[in-house]
Amino acid sequence: MAVIAQHAPAARVSTPTGRWILLTTVLGSSMALLDSTVVNVALPHIGQALNASLATLQWTVNAYLVTLAGLILLGGSLGDRYGRRKIFVLGVVWFAAASLLCGLAPTAGILVAARALQGVGGALLTPGSLALIQASFHPDDRGRAVGLWSGFGGVGAAVGPFLGGWLVDGPGWRWVFLLNVPVALLCVPIAIRHVPESADGRSHGRFDVLGAGLGALSLALVTYALIEAPGGSVAVPLTAVAGVVAGVAFVHVEKHRSDPMVPLDVFASRQFTAVNLVTLCVYAAFGGFFFLTALQLQVVAGYSALQAGTALLPTTVLMLLFSARSGALADRIGPRIPLTVGPLLCAAAMLLMLRVGKNADYLTDVLPALLVMGAGMVTLVAPLTATVLASVDTARAGLASGINNAAARAAGLIAVAALPLLAGMGPEAYRSADAFDASFRRAMPICAGVLVVGAVLAFTTVRRPPRDCRRPECRTHGCVTAPPLEPGRRAAADAPDGPRPAPADGPRADPADAPGTEHSRGPGTEHFRGPGTEHFRGPGTEHSRGPGTEHFRPPREDTVDRPPDR
Numbered sequence: 001m002a003v004i005a006q007h008a009p010a011a012r013v014s015t016p017t018g019r020w021i022l023l024t025t026v027l028g029s030s031m032a033l034l035d036s037t038v039v040n041v042a043l044p045h046i047g048q049a050l051n052a053s054l055a056t057l058q059w060t061v062n063a064y065l066v067t068l069a070g071l072i073l074l075g076g077s078l079g080d081r082y083g084r085r086k087i088f089v090l091g092v093v094w095f096a097a098a099s100l101l102c103g104l105a106p107t108a109g110i111l112v113a114a115r116a117l118q119g120v121g122g123a124l125l126t127p128g129s130l131a132l133i134q135a136s137f138h139p140d141d142r143g144r145a146v147g148l149w150s151g152f153g154g155v156g157a158a159v160g161p162f163l164g165g166w167l168v169d170g171p172g173w174r175w176v177f178l179l180n181v182p183v184a185l186l187c188v189p190i191a192i193r194h195v196p197e198s199a200d201g202r203s204h205g206r207f208d209v210l211g212a213g214l215g216a217l218s219l220a221l222v223t224y225a226l227i228e229a230p231g232g233s234v235a236v237p238l239t240a241v242a243g244v245v246a247g248v249a250f251v252h253v254e255k256h257r258s259d260p261m262v263p264l265d266v267f268a269s270r271q272f273t274a275v276n277l278v279t280l281c282v283y284a285a286f287g288g289f290f291f292l293t294a295l296q297l298q299v300v301a302g303y304s305a306l307q308a309g310t311a312l313l314p315t316t317v318l319m320l321l322f323s324a325r326s327g328a329l330a331d332r333i334g335p336r337i338p339l340t341v342g343p344l345l346c347a348a349a350m351l352l353m354l355r356v357g358k359n360a361d362y363l364t365d366v367l368p369a370l371l372v373m374g375a376g377m378v379t380l381v382a383p384l385t386a387t388v389l390a391s392v393d394t395a396r397a398g399l400a401s402g403i404n405n406a407a408a409r410a411a412g413l414i415a416v417a418a419l420p421l422l423a424g425m426g427p428e429a430y431r432s433a434d435a436f437d438a439s440f441r442r443a444m445p446i447c448a449g450v451l452v453v454g455a456v457l458a459f460t461t462v463r464r465p466p467r468d469c470r471r472p473e474c475r476t477h478g479c480v481t482a483p484p485l486e487p488g489r490r491a492a493a494d495a496p497d498g499p500r501p502a503p504a505d506g507p508r509a510d511p512a513d514a515p516g517t518e519h520s521r522g523p524g525t526e527h528f529r530g531p532g533t534e535h536f537r538g539p540g541t542e543h544s545r546g547p548g549t550e551h552f553r554p555p556r557e558d559t560v561d562r563p564p565d566r
Helices: 016-050 054-082 084-104 108-136 139-169 180-194 209-231 235-256 264-268 270-300 305-311 313-333 336-355 362-390 394-422 433-461 489-493
Strands: 518-522 525-530 533-538 541-546 549-553
Touching: 016 054, 016 084, 016 108, 016 139, 016 180, 016 270, 016 305, 054 084, 054 108, 054 209, 054 394, 084 108, 084 180, 108 139, 139 305, 139 313, 209 235, 209 394, 235 264, 264 270, 264 394, 270 305, 270 336, 270 362, 270 394, 270 433, 305 313, 305 362, 313 336, 313 362, 336 362, 336 433, 362 394, 394 433
Parallel strands: none
Antiparallel strands: 518 525, 525 533, 533 541, 541 549
């Protein structure tokens, strides 16, 4: 039986190496965070410069989200297998090259295609930046490093709309994308020179490329059908049906693969399923809100791009200042109340946005709505992440966080596609202040209604997790497009206090993470043995033994592997 040795990471936050690693990961992740918030502010100018319809502006946002949401879980797996630094650097270079193509795009079609390529780069670098931190830092410093990474990333997200507005009004909208090139030119040499390479020796099996492709294809087809529906083309219903078929095929593939990208058995936890349904409601409303509000402030209220970007700052600033305190409060009172009150506050904010019309005053019309919006997001985002982590085994924390993050992005792209259709926006609505204002006033109550549904779901389904469950490490958060990614198995295992023991009826720590564990691997199987524990995994089967406990999940009918005889 082979023993897999792992070299303990030794970087400290206070050392030059630690500071270089933090700088690299913050620069890389900030590229994606900036891009997710900057582009909305530039949309009116992009439309005018490229003579684009509203549908093209929707695709400018959604082409990026389709590939990012569909491939982000696969991107994390690639880093574990082939080297986290290597995949991170590849993601940064890819993202920068696609950004350059966006900035030079002569037509709207090329811009949309380049945005889809940007999403591929984002799927590689976004999970890679966090993976580098958890693999490189000493266990005693990892929590602090993750906190600094998430905090500085939140600052980048907050600066995004302001910076985007300044670039659009100054050098032009193309610099919203071209700005990523010098950032990448700074990030890549630092990563190659100062960041150690790491990989997961336990990573094995085939990559679920088919599952990732089907997931992205389903999102793309459904998005196309929703965006093009106002045109009444015969292709719309056909595309919609094809999108649903691709979605069903995705579920079938994930159910029958031995190493699926999204193991469907994780949804056996009612709490995990419930909190992801809440996530879909909440981030669908957020995606529609920020897409339309950036347009409303410029097209209807008459704000410049810089004024519109600056106007959105309070929401992100509130999240940066109070997200950690909100998480601590949820630890004391449980997540049910925050996950109910938070969406209701955001719904109220969206109804307050109905006051924003022509010549809207910022202090009396815009700011109150955004302050309420920020309060609602502060209330719900940290408890949402904590509940996701607490609802699964400790070994699956990274997977659960990735699924939740992808679900939020998918919800946002569906909202950007569907909301203009539901609100009756025509293809040229953003060129007319009156037409866009009328549609905006129909859209905000729809977003508020979706948030109320999310609040009801949270109140009726979310329960207090065990006291000794996994807690979030990203306590400071400022991104409004998705909940924070969280470290996976390694960070949990190597934390200063070790993995938290789970109750008998709650999440269990993976025996593979226990000190002194022996590990053997064969084709499609893994066998772990540690002090007083034994764990076997095969295609569709799982068998665990510990002091006074035994857990067995039988194989599916289409598998033949059995737990080894003792």
